[in-house]
Amino acid sequence: MREVAIVGIGMTPFGELWQDSLRNLFAKAALAAIDDAGVDHIDGMYIGAMSTGLFVGQEHIASLMADYLGMPGVPAAHVESACASGGIAVRQAFFEVASGAGEIILAGGVEKMNDGADTTYVLATAADQEYEAFHGVTFPGLYAMIARAHIHKYGTTREQLADVAVKNHENGFKNPNAQFRMKIDRETVMNSTMVADPLRLLDCSPVTDGAAAVIVASMDVAKKLARPYVKIKASAMATDSLALHSRKDLAALPAVQKAAERAYKQAGVTPDKIDVMEVHDCFTIAELVVMEELGLVERGKAGAAVSAGMTRLGGKIPVNTSGGLKSKGHPVGATGVAQVIEIVEQLRGAAGDRQVANAGLGLTQNMGGSGGSCVIHILEAMS
């Protein structure tokens, strides 16, 4: 396989975007990425979206988007892996370029969640329909059960969970594309409305409309474009049982650990070499367990590490400088691509107030369901 670069990025602001349709959102992000790269065509595209059928009643979206982008005829495919759909789109684009089949491929993600659907129902379709959702369990409910198991096993505290949200809002406050650009404190999180005990409203990522796109290209193309680009050093994935109850350790996310092991091996790096990370904090507990699975801390120690400031901007390893899913917003299909965009900005040195000094190596971790899928990318700055 040949080496692959990301040469362009583009996204819409994340939020409740009542005036934008699914297709509009995607086209805006895709055009921004194409313009950023300065390419005059693309050879194909992959679009991550979790459930456009249930959210807005539209399937067959890849052709729709190609048409609406003014590129009828271009090969396009929709990929789905629940909340990891965007990361999978980037991974498919990576493969197409790495294999030599394509030179310039667009990887995008989009979700229009605020169009009247029963969002809690739609999101729960990423769980086992017949054996989890049938009993009334929701997505926050599944992560709440992971949180309860983690608290029970390791003594993780309610305060430590809240500190994840506080940190991510601190970062999102500095991100012009974030849905909730506001700082919050620990007490506000701990007194917010109960959603699924012990998780409260401010432990949960919001319901968001948005789209994101990146242009993936061969190194030859990247060098010719003479613009800043980053190298995809690793693209790794792993799956796990869909149902949480089928896993041996309910306080763990084994798919993250497996994907991380593969990614570190591919890139030839260890976790301590990574300068900045975007991880899938769909719920505060998720960020803690993911930190443990990525090898940033020992099992059970993530809560204390977050409260001690290890993952803040300026800390040992900044995590979710974009504000994460929590503050930036979580349009499910777009999230994995937006994570890659944040890391590209960091590696370009273009992250403004959120910039991590001398960031050379970044990681994105995007996860589907309650950990039934996980895709990880490691990106490297090219001078």
Added chain:
Amino acid sequence: MIVPRYTREIPQRYRLEAGKCKKCGYLAFPPRVVCPECGNRRFVTVRLKPAGTILTYTVIHVAEDNFAAETPFAVGVVETDDGARLTAQIVDCKPEEIEIGKRVNLILRRIRKEGHAGILQYGYKAVLQR
């Protein structure tokens, strides 16, 4: 959910029927075609013991539309005494009474009315052993 999708699962929902791997004894609930532990494809049908232990739980305050009228309600992961794991509502108790490690019995209850037709759907729920 339409009727065939519901009726297909009745052996599991009403009778806790699981597949026991003929090679390694792994209990698959619901039944599977391949054993995730040893790769064997031959199973024998067994009924799970309708009692077990709470491994983790939550109390749901915001539910999807089908369950919206029932909030708050508790849901947990239960390990049955023969070692299978499943998700079930924990009922007939106050949420404060639920703890990890507490013993439960699995009983047949109405789960919900589904869709516009209001099809009644039944299945197992957990009640604390007292």
